[in-house]
Amino acid sequence: MPDESWAVVVEGLVKDFPPVRAVDHLSFRVSAGEIFGLVGPDGAGKTTTMRVLAGVMAPDEGSAVVCGCDVVRDPEAVKQHISYMPQRFGLYEDLTVSENIRFYADLFGISRRQREQAAARLLAACGMSEFSGRLAGKLSGGMKQKLGLVCALIHTPRLLLLDEPTNGVDPLSRREFWAMLYELAAQGVTIVNSTAYLDEAERCHRVALMHRGRLLFCDQPQRLKQRLPGAVIAVVSPIAARLREELAHADGVHSVLLIGDALHLFVDDAARRIPQISRALDAKGLFYDEVVRITPTIEDLFVNAVTAQEPH
Amino acid sequence: MLARIWQFVVKEFFQVWRDPRTRFSLIVPPIIQIIVFGYAATFDVHNVPTAVFDQDHSQESRELISRFASSGYFKITQESGNGARINDLIDRGRITLAIRILPGFAEEIRKREDASLQVVLDGTDSNTALIALGYINQITQRYQQDYQRDYLNRIAPLASQRVPQVMLDERPWFNKNLEDKLFFVPGTIGSVLMVMVMTLTAFSIVREHEIGTLEQIMVTPIRPLEFILGKTIPYLMIALFELLIISLVGVMWFEVPLRGSIALLLAGSLLFIAGVLGIGLLISTLSNTQQQAMVVSFFFVQPAITLSGFGFPISSMPPVLQWLTYLDPLRYYLVVLRATFLKGLDFDLLWPQFVGMAVFALLTLSAAAARFRKTLD
Ligand SMILES: Nc1ncnc2c1ncn2[C@@H]1O[C@H](COP(=O)(O)OP(=O)(O)O)[C@@H](O)[C@H]1O
Numbered sequence: 001m002p003d004e005s006w007a008v009v010v011e012g013l014v015k016d017f018p019p020v021r022a023v024d025h026l027s028f029r030v031s032a033g034e035i036f037g038l039v040g041p042d043g044a045g046k047t048t049t050m051r052v053l054a055g056v057m058a059p060d061e062g063s064a065v066v067c068g069c070d071v072v073r074d075p076e077a078v079k080q081h082i083s084y085m086p087q088r089f090g091l092y093e094d095l096t097v098s099e100n101i102r103f104y105a106d107l108f109g110i111s112r113r114q115r116e117q118a119a120a121r122l123l124a125a126c127g128m129s130e131f132s133g134r135l136a137g138k139l140s141g142g143m144k145q146k147l148g149l150v151c152a153l154i155h156t157p158r159l160l161l162l163d164e165p166t167n168g169v170d171p172l173s174r175r176e177f178w179a180m181l182y183e184l185a186a187q188g189v190t191i192v193n194s195t196a197y198l199d200e201a202e203r204c205h206r207v208a209l210m211h212r213g214r215l216l217f218c219d220q221p222q223r224l225k226q227r228l229p230g231a232v233i234a235v236v237s238p239i240a241a242r243l244r245e246e247l248a249h250a251d252g253v254h255s256v257l258l259i260g261d262a263l264h265l266f267v268d269d270a271a272r273r274i275p276q277i278s279r280a281l282d283a284k285g286l287f288y289d290e291v292v293r294i295t296p297t298i299e300d301l302f303v304n305a306v307t308a309q310e311p312h
Numbered sequence: 313m314l315a316r317i318w319q320f321v322v323k324e325f326f327q328v329w330r331d332p333r334t335r336f337s338l339i340v341p342p343i344i345q346i347i348v349f350g351y352a353a354t355f356d357v358h359n360v361p362t363a364v365f366d367q368d369h370s371q372e373s374r375e376l377i378s379r380f381a382s383s384g385y386f387k388i389t390q391e392s393g394n395g396a397r398i399n400d401l402i403d404r405g406r407i408t409l410a411i412r413i414l415p416g417f418a419e420e421i422r423k424r425e426d427a428s429l430q431v432v433l434d435g436t437d438s439n440t441a442l443i444a445l446g447y448i449n450q451i452t453q454r455y456q457q458d459y460q461r462d463y464l465n466r467i468a469p470l471a472s473q474r475v476p477q478v479m480l481d482e483r484p485w486f487n488k489n490l491e492d493k494l495f496f497v498p499g500t501i502g503s504v505l506m507v508m509v510m511t512l513t514a515f516s517i518v519r520e521h522e523i524g525t526l527e528q529i530m531v532t533p534i535r536p537l538e539f540i541l542g543k544t545i546p547y548l549m550i551a552l553f554e555l556l557i558i559s560l561v562g563v564m565w566f567e568v569p570l571r572g573s574i575a576l577l578l579a580g581s582l583l584f585i586a587g588v589l590g591i592g593l594l595i596s597t598l599s600n601t602q603q604q605a606m607v608v609s610f611f612f613v614q615p616a617i618t619l620s621g622f623g624f625p626i627s628s629m630p631p632v633l634q635w636l637t638y639l640d641p642l643r644y645y646l647v648v649l650r651a652t653f654l655k656g657l658d659f660d661l662l663w664p665q666f667v668g669m670a671v672f673a674l675l676t677l678s679a680a681a682a683r684f685r686k687t688l689d
């Protein structure tokens with residue numbers, strides 16, 4: 001009996017593209033109305049997972065129940081309830097904005113009146129009302145992405161699957177895009193979206209960090225940060241890249257991450273290591289602005305988890 | 313269901329029509345092809361480059377050479393010397409044919425001995441060589457008959473009246489003047505149509521795969537049959553439009569008659585187009601890239617035209633190939649085209665061709681629908 005409070009239930013999902021295992025015993029659940037993020041670098045298996053959920057790819061093992069439909073056994077049943085926006089949304093560049101919308105609306109069997117209302121509302125929401133007669137190929141990257149979302153939302157799905165929806169989108173459009181997602185979630189639509197950017201991940205209600213097909217963590221962004229063992233200290237310096245060599249093998253440092261002009265060091269104990277590192281740098285005459293303890297970002301968490309998993 | 317198919321049809325039409333390259337390629341190349349084929353595709357030979365080595369320099373030899381020259385089949389250059397250069401001329405491709413009249417030719421004829429004529433042929437193009445040889449035989453035989461009659465006239469004017477001769481009285485049906493264009497134009501209509509439909513449809517699905525719209529379509533509730541119909545109907549209509557254009561060129565420009573019923577021609581064309589569409593869509597669902605689709609469709613179209621009887625008669629093919637031709641929809645369609653254009657035959661004679669094409673269309677279209685999976689593996 002499928003549990004209706006879960007929009008997505010994934011158990012032990014495996015997908016092989018020999019010799020690569022794209023998804024490796026992945027399990028997670030998404031509750032209805034949630035914005036859930038699949039987060040990981042390229043090749044983590046996000047797209048493959050999305051495709052399984054959308055019912056366009058059969059997994060090798062495991063089960064996936066989406067909106068109460070078993071997508072492994074009957075991939076067609078789920079298609080009435082979901083919308084899927086692939087990483088590269090399939091727009092017909094030689095059709096206009098409204099022709100694209102109309103095409104997808106008819107494939108979903110939307111009546112004309114419903115279509116016109118929904119299209120007007122959605123185009124207005126993303127500031128594209130005046131472009132409805134323009135060829136899709138002549139839109140900017142951000143507008144194409146928004147048109148993709150409009151097409152995906154032209155029927156009212158219970159679950160929206162978005163594969164890296166804001167990739168290549170300018171910050172302003174990105175903000176509008178997220179505003180639309182929050183509004184949808186408020187109306188009860190469940191959203192699963194994937195991203196390789198950790199700042200995007202922080203906007204989700206809950207995230208699953210993926211690496212090489214495996215799930216590293218799955219929790220709320222804030223809680224994930226608290227899980228980081230030890231602490232993160234930042235060494236801010238104009239020569240941060242050079243300091244990396246010096247500090248990578250210092251006592252108590254697990255791993256090092258260079259972000260802008262700062263080095264993030266994962267250490268066992270901040271109170272003990274900050275003075276130790278400052279002294280070491282002073283002794284060698286290496287210049288730095290400051291050495292401070294910081295709140296870890298998801299990126300920190302991610303890098304630490306990955307390096308912990310595979311010690312070089 | 314109908315709305316979904318209809319929307320597909322509309323979409324495909326828009327796409328074909330808005331792309332200037334596709335629009336151009338729908339109209340201009342077929343017309344050029346049919347015109348080029350109408351003129352170029354001919355079995356007949358004219359102006360075969362021929363070198364004549366007249367080593368006899370007699371009235372008789374000159375008379376024979378002038379008969380060759382005035383026939384129009386040969387473009388004659390007189391060469392001096394004993395013919396040692398023949399090899400060289402043929403190797404360089406200057407001539408296809410060399411005729412050598414040996415010294416003493418007239419002498420022998422006058423003495424009523426057998427006089428001989430040497431002919432060297434470049435057999436690389438065996439068709440041309442054979443046909444040219446046929447004309448040479450004809451011309452020399454005619455020359456011989458005339459010479460004999462002259463001779464008889466001179467020695468026994470009365471007897472010569474009674475020498476019997478067998479005359480061949482030819483009556484070619486359906487193509488009275490045996491014009492090659494009448495044979496080739498209907499065939500060209502068939503093969504041009506096949507090439508057009510193939511190029512349009514072989515790309516149509518794999519292109520959507522490449523631009524990513526196919527993945528999008530897969531997550532909609534559309535059924536494979538709806539998808540295939542949505543892809544079939546527009547191209548069927550476009551192909552009928554093609555048929556109209558190239559048939560008009562055939563009838564108006566080349567004055568090919570249309571003796572049979574237009575309805576029959578249309579019905580046969582619909583079945584043929586449906587079959588080629590089926591193959592094109594099947595290739596498109598099986599390909600991962602447009603390049604693959606292009607290569608595979610090329611490997612279908614080439615043998616399909618060769619085996620169809622377009623240029624080479626099926627009855628002269630080895631049995632295995634003859635059997636293979638039954639898998640070729642163009643084979644059936646060419647019969648229908650020639651029968652409706654040139655012969656004006658009716659359905660009661662043509663139904664086996666219709667059955668052949670219908671079976672082909674049914675098999676390929678259902679294979680395409682069955683192969684079209686809504687999954688990405
Ligand atoms: N259709 C496919 N054929 C072969 N390998 C694939 C295919 N799709 C994905 N992969 C491989 O599976 C792994 C995961 O890919 P993907 O799911 O696209 O990751 P992500 O979306 O996180 O970048 C990668 O190593 C990729 O090369």
Ligand SMILES: [Mg+2]
Pocket residue numbers: 043046047048087163164
């Ligand atoms: Mg991806």
